[in-house]
Amino acid sequence: MRNIGQIISQKGFKMSKYICDNCGNIDFYENTINKVFNINEKLSLVENIPVLLCSHCQEPNLTIETTEHIRRLLNPTCNGNRVTPV
Numbered sequence: 456m457r458n459i460g461q462i463i464s465q466k467g468f469k470m471s472k473y474i475c476d477n478c479g480n481i482d483f484y485e486n487t488i489n490k491v492f493n494i495n496e497k498l499s500l501v502e503n504i505p506v507l508l509c510s511h512c513q514e515p516n517l518t519i520e521t522t523e524h525i526r527r528l529l530n531p532t533c534n535g536n537r538v539t540p541v
């Protein structure tokens with residue numbers, strides 16, 4: 456999901472931070488889903504993931520924050536590129 460910052464439609468009343476990856480819509484409503492992730496050939500079910508459901512195509516869009524949170528949840532030993540101070 457792309458964060459496109461705050462955009463205002465031509466009519467000036469619609470504001471959204473996000474745009475749907477699937478259809479480009481900017482209207483969402485909040486919901487939670489259960490999703491299975493395949494991490495290193497291992498399937499992990501994550502329940503109650505907060506998502507923004509597209510009001511047009513019902514595609515569940517994860518925010519960058521949520522994606523990052525799940526990534527850490529599923530891979531707690533991975534520190535990414537974090538530099539360890541010496």
Ligand SMILES: [Zn+2]
Pocket residue numbers: 475476477478479480509510511512513514
């Ligand atoms: Zn959509």
